[in-house]
Amino acid sequence: MTFHFLNHIGERNKARLLFFAYFVLLLATEHHFSFMLFNLFLAYASLEICFLLPLFQAKKTSELPASLLVHTLFLLMSPNVFYIVTDLIHLNAFPFRYTSGLQVKEWWHFMIL
Template sequence: MDERAKARLCFFAYILMLIIFDTAYSFMILNMFLAFAALELAFLLPLFKAKSKREIPVSAAFYIVFILLSPNVLYVITDLIHLKIFEFNFKKGLIVEEWWNFFVLISGVVLAIYYYILMLKQIHSLILHIKWSKTILLAFIILCSIGVYIGRFLRFHSIHLFTEPFSLVSQVLSSINEDSLLFIGWMSMLQFIMWWLFSDSRRNSL
């Protein structure tokens, strides 16, 4: 089974599990859908590579939409903070409900990490022969980190870039401080670690 088919199978199996079984993390349905949508766009990137000047507008529009959606993949990883819903006090013994929801949430996060690596592989293969490929990939990683910061703390979604662009930019600029820069830096470092650990070092390098 190729990676795209595996990613699709895992997505539908995970969503089906969330729909059928009672879970405290039903919000993962939307989050995983957005992550999966970004991955599907990543697989389509080669098809929208401009081959002539007249194809540039469509190509640029598609790439912009992809860039706006791509932070949703990394965003799922930060959903780990929702483990705080449960106490996880081992001194009280095994509480099955807590660990069932632990399984549900961690499964989604692991799947998101898998999607993220597949997404980076698609980008890397697309820009591999470009002179500034490393810089482009670095810029993409930083943009993802900024997107996660905006979504997690400023509570903006990708669509708000079109519906509330001025408010979004204004709030982002006013929120930039040492703490936000640290968060963005940590998220970028996390992406580097995942790429280094899970990518094929024989074919991929930053």
């Protein structure tokens, strides 16, 4: 199954669209992993700053303060990306005993995380 409308938008907009879709899904359905909303926002902020980095390349000395500010902000925000990865540790709370029958709640949490 392909989504043809996604072929007409840029890669950045695909990332933004998927972020907002996932954010809305978490807001609407999941209350057990509410910490994911903040972690997701921090990771997305890093992504947006990454998109801005090429615009803040200092070409003149007068542009250097703005460039240093944005690059420093990116360096400070980039560790937040790994919080999404560490959220997978929370899946250890579920045994995933697939031989004992389908546990829909466990697989839902797996899909959300």
